[in-house]
Amino acid sequence: MASTAAPRAQSWKFTRHIAEKTTFPFPVTDHAADIGAIMIPVMQDIYGGGAPVSSLDEVNKQINFLFEQDN
Secondary structure, three states: OOOOOOOOOOOHHHHHHHHOOOOOOOOOOOOHHHHHHHHHHHHHHHHOOOOOHHHHHHHHHHHHHHHHOOO
């Protein structure tokens, strides 16, 4: 006779990191969406070879400006 019970999720797949102490807090910051909108295209350009790493200097100024507006 075949079982009609639905298979249960194996919770250890989700909780083992707690037991193994391999969890980490996700970084939280103000202006996260703005930072992502600034950083993602620049990092793609750098990784793709289309922009020098020094282009991060200007990005740093833009991100710092976001936080200066909070003061």
